[in-house]
Amino acid sequence: MLPDSLLIFVKHTSYLQRLASIFILGASLFFVGCGEQEQKSVQLKEPIIPEFAPEIHTSKNNTNVFVSGVFGLNYKAETDFSEFLSVFVIEDDSSWSEKSFPILGSYSYLANEGVLKFTPKYPFLESTEYYVRFDYNSIVQPPVYVEQPNMEFIVDYTFIISKNKTPVTFVKEVYPTTNQIPRNLLKFYVRFSGSMTEGQMLEHLKILDGKGEVVEHAFLEIPQELWGVNRQRLTILFDPGRIKRGMDLLSEVGAPFKIGKEYTLQIDKAWKDGQQRSLTQGFEKTFTIVEDDRTKPDRSNWTISVPLAESKEPLELHFNEPMDYALLNRVIIVLDDQKNHLSGKINLTQEESVWKFIPDNFWKAGSYTLQIKTILEDIAGNNLNAVFDVDLTDEQESVNRKKVFEFINLAFEVN
């Protein structure tokens, strides 16, 4: 391999200059070649024993590994330090072997301080065992020969980074908050008080039946977990293959829940937050399964409660059934008669069946519109355009399916 510096040197020259440089380089390599050959012809009679006593430790914040007390090292700029100083990961229940690959990283030698430094390419991780091995036989020049079989020229060191793990994060709420859950429930949302780690859901979240047995394969199993942007909210989708209609057998065998029975969603406290701490406590939600919900939300059942002008009273939209918690927070906006988007806070009450909007500014008398995206779903995945799985043989459902709108607009007056 040619060193980068040489390539850069050549990059900025003309071809004539390149040829000249090749000649010069060739000549110098020739001399270097001769020199190396001559150096090898020196025979050593006595081994030279190094005088230093190296010690290994890590930096305070565990970002680097240092070997101190390494004075008078015989090295060149191109010396590959990884040949004698290596850091390894040790798996649980195993130990270092010569077959292990060393961790990638960079090395530097501070000659005056007698310190050799290793910086890993990626930061050392908590709760992981690292093994450092400094084999300085080969760096002592000339090398120590095998005539000294009892000489140990290896120092090693093991470290594990552990931090104060006092738990602080907990489950704030699981949505829907209602305890009457339709058998074809599509999803739960779990809200945590802080950010969490990915990839542990199936290990720490279970649904138990009345006998305490785990309901197997209830969730959609995909490698990616459906976290919100800040990793504080997790969406848990039930396996849609077990919810849909059209498979008569599935209504008995496939559906994860049985009507009239009680189940418990259980989250154990070993689930790790974003800083690898356990939760402060586990969480349980017990619910009863009721009939499937196979109807799309019907706007004729909704009522609006309108505030008075010059007040900051909430505007209320009553759905008369629990709706999807996340979508309620996102897909409904209030527009004034100039189509300006009013700013304010959203509150959900009565088990997410009432949406409340508290404006930042006082209501002014006039005409307003509540604009609701039709992707709004109830808790069984039926949205404002269609039910979760449209029965095309059902005339009403089929006709509705063809009338797809992006929004539903509800007009109201503030007086």
Place this chain on the structure above:
Amino acid sequence: MKNLTTRSFVTTLGLGLLFLVVTAFLPKENSTELPYNFVKGAVEFESIGELSFSPEGILFFGDTKGASIFALETSDSKSTTNEGINLGDVEEKIGQMMGAASKDISVMDMAVHPSSQNVYLSIMRASGENASYHIVSISKDEKITEVDMRNASHSTFSLSKTPARDATDRRGRSLRTNTITDIAFADGSVYVAGLSNEEFASGFRKVSFPFKKNESLSTLEIFHVAHNQYETHSPIRSFAPYLMNGESTILAGYTCTPLVLFPTSNLKDGDHVKGKTVAELGFGNTPLDILPFTSESGKQVVLIANSNRATMLVTGEDIAKQEALTTGLEGDSILKGTPYEPLPLSGVQQIAELNTEQIALLRRMGDGSLRLYSYPKSRLAS
């Protein structure tokens, strides 16, 4: 000494020649524009998940957190023979290089470079606040190399449309994410399947390549009808471009488990397209990966890896003659439609075509380790 001098001279001459070759191929200053509208520099992604190669060896990856897809030049075009690949303890070995125990290495996806046959894996190292994302390539001589993202020829395309006015949380940020569940390159376009963490809807999209800055994103609504009766808007979990009787189609496994076929020529922005359901893969199961390939005798076959069923083999002939499913399941059956052959391969997480003779499998073994190995096509289908 004379001998030494001669040897050194020959070495010098050799090095000189090597230099001449290297310098002749060095890019000149103000070098010409890169192909595919690529730029050279640091690849600024937030996460790396699904992978796919174009036939020319451009690597595409999905960035769920950044709501983007990236195209990347891999400079890995050395062609090779049809021999196989075998590497045990994949997570442990990658972890050794990256300074992480195998529990802190998660393999997200796998793709094979079409000419070098190196196997590319997307990796998440650690999790939570320490998580970082990487791509490594594994060669047949078991060499693991990390793809350099600090200086690569690449381009990117944002999948987030100009958002319609949404209500937001107090920090003014929506918590909605769209997880990229699969991507694939076909006929000059990148197809992207997505799964929202809020609304349950089919989010299948198409982006033409090379990426253009102002191009709008085609949102394709692919519905499928089960038993000629129920139509769902379920998202696609895994899919593959598939040629049926010379027609370009997409063979898609839905999160609600039917296997659905639809022609790509029908896909137009915003259109409501119905696909033909050719099989039900069973409840309590998710299709993890779909791989169509040509058998030794030139027959088309499709391999499907599942979360809770054996890996299945379906023939193209059976798919072609399968009528759209119209009836429900009968008796104790859990599967319906196109017949399939279950294969004695459990724990298969990823499948990809290694070369004309071999399939590459990434498989969770009985002892919990992850193994990458090749499987001759001749043992799967004649």
